[in-house]
Amino acid sequence: MESPKTDKIITSAVTTPSNSPQVQESPFSSYVSNLSPIKSVKAAHVAQGFPGLSSPPLVFTSPRINVQREASFLKRSQYPQLSSAEATQNDNRDKKSTDGLVYSEESSSILQRGLITDSKKDFDAKDSLQSEPHSSSGCIDEYLADPGEVDCLNSTYSVSPCLKQIDDTSKPSNDLKETILTCDNKSGLRADASTVVEEHLGLLEEAKKDIQGKPTSDARPNIVDEEENDGTSSECANIKSSLHVDHAIDKQDCQHSQVKDRGCSHQDDCNCTSQPLPESLQSVEAYEDFGENENAGVSNGLVENMLFHGPKANQNQRGIRRRCLQFGEASLYTTGGSNSYPEAASDTSSRLAATNAEIENAEPCRADLKATSGKRKLVKLTDCIAPSLPPPYCGNSSTFCKPSGIGLHLNSIVNAASMGHASTASIKLEDLYMGVQGKKPTSVSSQVIEKTKSFSSSLSNVEKNSAGDEEGWFETKAFTAASSATTVSPNNLEFEYQVVQDEIEKPNFQKADSFEEYDQPSPTKKRKKTSATESDGCKRCNCKKTKCLKLYCDCFAAGIYCAEPCACQGCFNRPEYEDTVLETRQQIESRNPLAFAPKIVQRVTEFPPNNAEDGSRMTPSSARHKRGCNCKKSMCLKKYCECYQANVGCSTGCRCDGCKNVYGRKEEYIAVEHGLAKEMVSNAASKKNLEDAFDGKLEMVPIKRNPIHAELHDVHDLTPLTPTFQYSDHGKNVPKSRFLSKRSPESDLFILSSYEKSSRSSTRNLEDNDILSGRDKDLLNLDSCDWQADYNIGTMDPNTPRCDTGPSVCHLTAPSDTSSTAMASCRARDWTNVSKVQRCPGSDSLSSGSSLRWRNSPVTPVTRIVGTKSLQGLESGREIHDILQDDTPEILKDSSTPIKSVKASSPNKKRVSPPHGHIRELGSSSSGALRSGRKFILKAVPSFPPLTPCIDSKGSTIQETSNLQDNNSNK
DNA sequence: GAGTTTGAAACT
DNA sequence: CAGTTTCAAACTC
Numbered sequence: 001m002e003s004p005k006t007d008k009i010i011t012s013a014v015t016t017p018s019n020s021p022q023v024q025e026s027p028f029s030s031y032v033s034n035l036s037p038i039k040s041v042k043a044a045h046v047a048q049g050f051p052g053l054s055s056p057p058l059v060f061t062s063p064r065i066n067v068q069r070e071a072s073f074l075k076r077s078q079y080p081q082l083s084s085a086e087a088t089q090n091d092n093r094d095k096k097s098t099d100g101l102v103y104s105e106e107s108s109s110i111l112q113r114g115l116i117t118d119s120k121k122d123f124d125a126k127d128s129l130q131s132e133p134h135s136s137s138g139c140i141d142e143y144l145a146d147p148g149e150v151d152c153l154n155s156t157y158s159v160s161p162c163l164k165q166i167d168d169t170s171k172p173s174n175d176l177k178e179t180i181l182t183c184d185n186k187s188g189l190r191a192d193a194s195t196v197v198e199e200h201l202g203l204l205e206e207a208k209k210d211i212q213g214k215p216t217s218d219a220r221p222n223i224v225d226e227e228e229n230d231g232t233s234s235e236c237a238n239i240k241s242s243l244h245v246d247h248a249i250d251k252q253d254c255q256h257s258q259v260k261d262r263g264c265s266h267q268d269d270c271n272c273t274s275q276p277l278p279e280s281l282q283s284v285e286a287y288e289d290f291g292e293n294e295n296a297g298v299s300n301g302l303v304e305n306m307l308f309h310g311p312k313a314n315q316n317q318r319g320i321r322r323r324c325l326q327f328g329e330a331s332l333y334t335t336g337g338s339n340s341y342p343e344a345a346s347d348t349s350s351r352l353a354a355t356n357a358e359i360e361n362a363e364p365c366r367a368d369l370k371a372t373s374g375k376r377k378l379v380k381l382t383d384c385i386a387p388s389l390p391p392p393y394c395g396n397s398s399t400f401c402k403p404s405g406i407g408l409h410l411n412s413i414v415n416a417a418s419m420g421h422a423s424t425a426s427i428k429l430e431d432l433y434m435g436v437q438g439k440k441p442t443s444v445s446s447q448v449i450e451k452t453k454s455f456s457s458s459l460s461n462v463e464k465n466s467a468g469d470e471e472g473w474f475e476t477k478a479f480t481a482a483s484s485a486t487t488v489s490p491n492n493l494e495f496e497y498q499v500v501q502d503e504i505e506k507p508n509f510q511k512a513d514s515f516e517e518y519d520q521p522s523p524t525k526k527r528k529k530t531s532a533t534e535s536d537g538c539k540r541c542n543c544k545k546t547k548c549l550k551l552y553c554d555c556f557a558a559g560i561y562c563a564e565p566c567a568c569q570g571c572f573n574r575p576e577y578e579d580t581v582l583e584t585r586q587q588i589e590s591r592n593p594l595a596f597a598p599k600i601v602q603r604v605t606e607f608p609p610n611n612a613e614d615g616s617r618m619t620p621s622s623a624r625h626k627r628g629c630n631c632k633k634s635m636c637l638k639k640y641c642e643c644y645q646a647n648v649g650c651s652t653g654c655r656c657d658g659c660k661n662v663y664g665r666k667e668e669y670i671a672v673e674h675g676l677a678k679e680m681v682s683n684a685a686s687k688k689n690l691e692d693a694f695d696g697k698l699e700m701v702p703i704k705r706n707p708i709h710a711e712l713h714d715v716h717d718l719t720p721l722t723p724t725f726q727y728s729d730h731g732k733n734v735p736k737s738r739f740l741s742k743r744s745p746e747s748d749l750f751i752l753s754s755y756e757k758s759s760r761s762s763t764r765n766l767e768d769n770d771i772l773s774g775r776d777k778d779l780l781n782l783d784s785c786d787w788q789a790d791y792n793i794g795t796m797d798p799n800t801p802r803c804d805t806g807p808s809v810c811h812l813t814a815p816s817d818t819s820s821t822a823m824a825s826c827r828a829r830d831w832t833n834v835s836k837v838q839r840c841p842g843s844d845s846l847s848s849g850s851s852l853r854w855r856n857s858p859v860t861p862v863t864r865i866v867g868t869k870s871l872q873g874l875e876s877g878r879e880i881h882d883i884l885q886d887d888t889p890e891i892l893k894d895s896s897t898p899i900k901s902v903k904a905s906s907p908n909k910k911r912v913s914p915p916h917g918h919i920r921e922l923g924s925s926s927s928g929a930l931r932s933g934r935k936f937i938l939k940a941v942p943s944f945p946p947l948t949p950c951i952d953s954k955g956s957t958i959q960e961t962s963n964l965q966d967n968n969s970n971k
Numbered sequence: 972g973a974g975t976t977t978g979a980a981a982c983t
Numbered sequence: 984c985a986g987t988t989t990c991a992a993a994c995t996c
Contacts, residue, residue, distance in 0.1 A: 541991080542991070542992075543990085544990085545989080545990065545991085546980095546989090546991080550980070550981075550990080550991095551980055551981085552979080552980060552989085552990050552991050552992085553990095553991080554991090554992085557980095588980095591981090592980095595980095627979095630978065630979075631977085631978070633976080633978085634977065634978080634993095638977080638993070638994075639977095639992080639993055639994085640976080640978055640992080640993060640994085641977095642978085642979075645993095
């Protein structure tokens, strides 16, 4: 392998003489990849490792991950010192390890090997070619799994340059195979990729030109690059359907993949990079997928091709896993990426011209992407990178302002981050990284930075859309991603979202500054803007007495370690005190399982299709605070109010006095809910009809239902284990459910239940909707996509394909895999949701997604189930959305004050019809999209082990009623 | 920048 | 579960 690699390397070096960026990339990418792989793998493991800790793992898993990372970092630090020869040795080691890691799949193993070899080559090439420190290579070497990542990184970077070249040369390579192969073999991308990729890129560009005929070629090429890099994600998005299935197959895988995705996101483009070592295969597949995607992208039927490829990839579980991961990330990308081609050609311009706030509402990323194709690229990159960055570090995300996100903590951080520059974030990441390691990869970091800069510059050249700002932005992100990857795993997701949003909103960031700052080792103090103020755009804590080990500390509450920007005193919320942090977290969680759960749950207000009603009902921002505020003097008009701070309206859960929340008054919310309840009641009349329909439906699709039910049951079983997970996402959905389940006010359980319901509903819906008949798979896939999308995004653009949603779904599933990552992801989603909400108050989808992640993260099983559910009941996705939307408000209320929420629920109680079996209920709920969604939620609530069955019955009844109506209408 | 206000978190 | 205290952020000057 090595010899060929060397050859490839040589070739790559030769081929990329002008590819300084690649060279630079190689070190940087390698560095990043090292981080990401470790993180991803560890993160996943960690997350799993902390099953006991429902929520804590998520947040704090990162620390563990960090620990591992630290080891990796340490190694890295060492590597830099290592000679190139050592680096090569390391590469060999990695190869060996990777070989051992190679999972059952032979193809995957082969792919991995190829990747590894490629990566090795790349590294070697880098070493030889690049003056960059060996560290990167060494790091890469250590992380066998990373090779893929490295390759991805390299490939991504290289690709962009290649794209540039191609643009110039516009090579007519029709060799899809070659391109694909290169894609598959990331390493090959660099070595061979230089040529092949260029060709491929050239083809792509040509195809784009032909297809699109739009001037956005630049943007597209970038997009292509992104797709290639993230292509897996994009593909995943496209392949969502398949993914869903995959998810169903391997929930764990999905989780891992998610984690990986996170890692990937951190790493950059390549979701692949994030993939754990064993999943290197996945990465490879992802690459393959990318290649395919690219090709597809070239052709108009990108999405379709993607879809096919998804399944093609055979992609066994691994493939699926990857996809999930990629999807998760891809979701961000895919929305843009997947859309990019198909949409880009047709829609992008229009979209760009007139970004549909609504559409974008569903997915901020999308909107952003749409806003500027170039941004899309950036977004992708940013997505990748962003995740890596810890929320607090998040860059400026100027636009995002506040992620009003799900987690206040996160939000706060995010907000601050939004204010700050992405560059700063990157710097912070480095600081964190250094802090974690106790070392400062000064040389490496500086080199990396420089490389990234140069690379970014090259990219910028390549990408017209990105323009200089984007370049800088990209660079910073990439850099940050690398750094972040090293440091914070859990927060990555949040970070990503923030970053993405920030990028979108404000593509320009202080790149140079960030790098420069970053270069400056002075880790914490220099930048810390004394207080957690947002001056940097990154909020940070200023704890003086709590040692940053209490929820008072935003960092701690957000599940992230304190970093430079923090002005805390006697801080123990640092990687070196990981054990302490974890213990503390556990303690806090023991008291309140939802302590670290996102505080803000989004409703799926937008839900467009069926639910104009819901939308109307929903407050401008469907998101709500789980527990609600308790403001007495601020009238919910100041940041003292968590609801206001999160840019969400107050709900029934709030105990505020004289609420004047500009985002939605409690009274209004209640009124809306009442209206909903009335509707529910009216629908209840049709329950019988629904039931009948259900019976028939059930019969129609017993198999699906069975699996779903089984899953649901499992979920229920699981739910008790990890209440936190459940609650988060479903919290939104919960609202309804909360009526049903009074148990946990905040309880994730509600959320989970909602998920379950959603899944059930989805399944039901599928059945009810004739999906059961033969469409099941397709429906499932599609539905799952939709569902996921709904679930994640909450508000999918009607226009936007499921692809967008798909990624989100993946994210959702992914979080579950790794608690830490999940946390991050959840946060990220929350943020994203929040951000979206902020941007687009109407969109609730995002919040829901975040919540999902939470659910997933804490309770991997739940997430798994969810994934399966999503798969099964993709169609129900809409319903889910509806449910989420409807639920979200309730959830918020519920979550915040389940009991309190009960008031709101009271109306529902009337409607609730206890008796119906869950299945029926589910089925019924499924029928009615919106209503069913709600119904599902209700049912879901009961489904949760903790939740009282009575509540469930109620919920089920309600949903059923709604479903009945829907069914009736359908019939 | 210091001091005050505010509400969440923690404690009893 | 309610009340009180502690805490850090938000806010004001």
